Amino acid sequence: MADGGGEPDQLAGERATAQFDVDGMKVAWAGSRHAVEVADRMARLVASDPVFRKDTRTMLSRKELFKDTLKKAAHAWKRIVELRLTEEEANLLRLYVDQPGYVDLHWGMFVPAIKGQGTEEQQKKWLPMAYKFQIIGCYAQTELGHGSNVQGLETTATFDPSADEFVMHSPTLTSSKWWPGGLGKASTHAVVYARLITEGKDYGIHGFIVQLRSLDDHSPLPGVTLGDIGGKFGSGAYNSMDNGVLRFDHVRIPRDQMLMRLSQVTREGKYVHSDVPKQLLYGTMVYVRQTIVADASKALSRAVCIAVRYSAIRKQFGSQDGGPETQVLNYKTQQSRLFPLLASAYAYRFVGQWLKWLYTDVTQKLEAKDYSTLPEAHACTAGLKSVTTSATADAIEECRKLCGGHGYLNSSGLPELFAVYVPACTYEGDNVVLLLQVSVVLHLVARFLMKTVAQVATGKQPVGTIAYMGNIQHLMQCKSAVNTAEDWLNPAAIKEVFEARALRMAVNCAQNISKAPSQEEGFSELSPDLLEAAVAHVQLIIVTKFIEKLQEDIPGPGVKEQLQKLCSIYALHLLHKHLGDFLSTGCITARQGALANELLGKLYAQVRPNAVALVDAFDYTDHYLGSVLGRYDGDVYPALYEEAWKDPLNETVVPDGYQEHLRPLLKQQLKLSRL
Numbered sequence: 001m002a003d004g005g006g007e008p009d010q011l012a013g014e015r016a017t018a019q020f021d022v023d024g025m026k027v028a029w030a031g032s033r034h035a036v037e038v039a040d041r042m043a044r045l046v047a048s049d050p051v052f053r054k055d056t057r058t059m060l061s062r063k064e065l066f067k068d069t070l071k072k073a074a075h076a077w078k079r080i081v082e083l084r085l086t087e088e089e090a091n092l093l094r095l096y097v098d099q100p101g102y103v104d105l106h107w108g109m110f111v112p113a114i115k116g117q118g119t120e121e122q123q124k125k126w127l128p129m130a131y132k133f134q135i136i137g138c139y140a141q142t143e144l145g146h147g148s149n150v151q152g153l154e155t156t157a158t159f160d161p162s163a164d165e166f167v168m169h170s171p172t173l174t175s176s177k178w179w180p181g182g183l184g185k186a187s188t189h190a191v192v193y194a195r196l197i198t199e200g201k202d203y204g205i206h207g208f209i210v211q212l213r214s215l216d217d218h219s220p221l222p223g224v225t226l227g228d229i230g231g232k233f234g235s236g237a238y239n240s241m242d243n244g245v246l247r248f249d250h251v252r253i254p255r256d257q258m259l260m261r262l263s264q265v266t267r268e269g270k271y272v273h274s275d276v277p278k279q280l281l282y283g284t285m286v287y288v289r290q291t292i293v294a295d296a297s298k299a300l301s302r303a304v305c306i307a308v309r310y311s312a313i314r315k316q317f318g319s320q321d322g323g324p325e326t327q328v329l330n331y332k333t334q335q336s337r338l339f340p341l342l343a344s345a346y347a348y349r350f351v352g353q354w355l356k357w358l359y360t361d362v363t364q365k366l367e368a369k370d371y372s373t374l375p376e377a378h379a380c381t382a383g384l385k386s387v388t389t390s391a392t393a394d395a396i397e398e399c400r401k402l403c404g405g406h407g408y409l410n411s412s413g414l415p416e417l418f419a420v421y422v423p424a425c426t427y428e429g430d431n432v433v434l435l436l437q438v439s440v441v442l443h444l445v446a447r448f449l450m451k452t453v454a455q456v457a458t459g460k461q462p463v464g465t466i467a468y469m470g471n472i473q474h475l476m477q478c479k480s481a482v483n484t485a486e487d488w489l490n491p492a493a494i495k496e497v498f499e500a501r502a503l504r505m506a507v508n509c510a511q512n513i514s515k516a517p518s519q520e521e522g523f524s525e526l527s528p529d530l531l532e533a534a535v536a537h538v539q540l541i542i543v544t545k546f547i548e549k550l551q552e553d554i555p556g557p558g559v560k561e562q563l564q565k566l567c568s569i570y571a572l573h574l575l576h577k578h579l580g581d582f583l584s585t586g587c588i589t590a591r592q593g594a595l596a597n598e599l600l601g602k603l604y605a606q607v608r609p610n611a612v613a614l615v616d617a618f619d620y621t622d623h624y625l626g627s628v629l630g631r632y633d634g635d636v637y638p639a640l641y642e643e644a645w646k647d648p649l650n651e652t653v654v655p656d657g658y659q660e661h662l663r664p665l666l667k668q669q670l671k672l673s674r675l
């Protein structure tokens, strides 16, 4: 078939212009040579297995899609067992299967909830069953009436000492559990969050393991009402997941199914709280938020990979003298929209790796009963989850636009990626609610520092990601020394202005709040400003972690140089986007802002010959990308053409409905025109 202008060789030419070692970049991206090798092996295993095909997914009905998800999950498990895959390999295999389903919640929330909140005895009882899939679990927290406000949940777990049991009950319609993934059709068990009531007193929210369905025939147990909550945004996408509704009518469970690591109810019904902080109840959410930050870089890099490769293939408009058409990737506007997203994918990848380290560190400290870093872990996971998911959702949509009309086709992979990704801004904590959590911390520190600024050198210093706030005297007054565009290449110059901006915004908020009649009123009135201060703080963390990554030994010719350029692009595009913040807080002058923009233009030109190789370094198979526009070989047009014919609408030449609706209409119009 004639390619009508597409040039399959085009990407080979692009790859030849790369100025760095792609293999070395793969290692930097994945974290180690071992990580590249395992990911590659698992991605190919999935791509070569016909059961994992997904090219017609968006054409399936909801029922077909759900059944297909069950089939894939069972087949994935079979392969995991047959091949005796390690945990690392199994997680990657599930990632590359790339179809949200009950297993995500089983492994991602049910198991971690029992590990984090169950006693050793409870873990010994429940985890082996969960590990062997003898039971399937989900995380049932959100209700019809409350999601963000966990303390507002209404489901009750009332202790009955006469039977040594809890009675689970949904007292109102709004107390129905609503949203939990895997609950609707697949799960046999759930960790249910409910108000614990004993001796007539309400002790607030606690977790309970509750069996929901029979292990013989999967029917709901007596007193349990279960169902799916209905179709969701987009075709395919998150509709593979059975988000569910659950109601209890006085369902009894043994006392030992309350998760008792944090607090216990004795045989007599006494409530006992251990010395573990009660916020550990939220530990599963912290764990998942951390994984969501890593997922942001995966989703963003997929979209960017598609948009970069396609932009190198797509041509529009010739030179003025009728010469060949221009690759759209050569347009400066395309570069200025796309390359910051490419840089963001790398930035999120590295901050995700750092956050994983932080989470592991906090977990080890918790095991040793050191709870001091818990607030830092909460603020970092909440803030990074919020900022990276919001930016990624916007970026996927931008990549769709960067692919023009073809980006709107399901076969581009972008509509489904967008539809499956956008709820990340809501689940595991609405992004605004989470940023407000960060701003509480910032406000407290800023207020404390303002009061103690005189003695800050001797006073208690902030640590971790808020350590920079201790440098308040310098950061409140400093003026950037940048004098030429190239001065912005200096990481110290960038770090200083990002720190000054974040601190000044937090201090401004604290000063304004202190003028309000009460702190509560001030906080409420200034919450939009507090959100912006929180965003500035989180962006600083991402920039800082990228800069720190570059201080490591990064092997491979040219790899570090490319990452340095991407780091500058990431930071300077933020500076450009939030210029108002930097100017209004007096961190930079208008001229320095213009110099940053000038440098950005130069950096885009330097990234241009490396762009395709930089997305190749993500090492994605065509199967995982799921996009005719993002194909590795760049042979886009024949693939688009072939894909169209697979649509069920093309099964017949004359469409169903012609006889009933089109023919009579056409005949009638013909008669009228003859009158």
Ligand SMILES: CCCCCCCCCCCCCCCCCCCCCC(=O)SCCNC(=O)CCNC(=O)[C@H](O)C(C)(C)COP(=O)(O)OP(=O)(O)OC[C@H]1O[C@@H](n2cnc3c(N)ncnc32)[C@H](O)[C@@H]1OP(=O)(O)O
Residues within 6 Å of the ligand: 098, 099, 100, 104, 139, 141, 142, 147, 148, 149, 150, 151, 181, 236, 237, 238, 240, 279, 280, 282, 283, 285, 286, 295, 298, 299, 374, 375, 378, 416, 417, 420, 421, 426, 427, 428, 429, 430, 433, 437
């Ligand atoms: C086919 C397509 C193919 C393409 C594929 C494409 C692939 C692309 C990839 C896409 C992936 C696809 C699939 C993945 C599956 C994902 C599954 C998603 C599952 C989602 C599961 C969920 O969605 S599950 C529910 C989550 N629901 C929340 O998230 C509620 C938020 N709501 C709260 O979290 C609390 O409600 C809130 C606000 C803190 C107030 O908490 P509160 O009421 O207690 O009140 P306060 O704010 O006063 O907090 C009191 C004190 O606790 C401190 N503190 C608070 N939290 C703390 C914490 N966590 N750790 C430590 N400390 C904490 C705080 O800092 C205060 O400290 P202090 O007292 O010292 O100031």
Ligand SMILES: Cc1cc2nc3c(=O)[nH]c(=O)nc-3n(C[C@H](O)[C@H](O)[C@H](O)COP(=O)(O)OP(=O)(O)OC[C@H]3O[C@@H](n4cnc5c(N)ncnc54)[C@H](O)[C@@H]3O)c2cc1C
Residues within 6 Å of the ligand: 105, 139, 140, 141, 142, 145, 146, 147, 148, 149, 178, 179, 180, 181, 238, 243, 423, 426, 427, 428, 429, 430, 431, 432, 433, 436
């Ligand atoms: C795809 C998907 C999967 C999910 N999976 C699960 C699951 O497995 N298990 C589970 O338990 N739950 C699950 N959830 C539920 C999810 O965790 C909640 O939807 C989420 O926490 C947001 O809560 P909400 O729906 O109550 O939003 P709301 O809080 O009602 O948000 C509505 C609006 O109010 C704003 N708002 C709320 N509070 C404040 C405030 N204090 N200040 C300012 N603005 C505020 C929000 O920003 C938002 O704009 C899932 C949700 C989705 C979409």
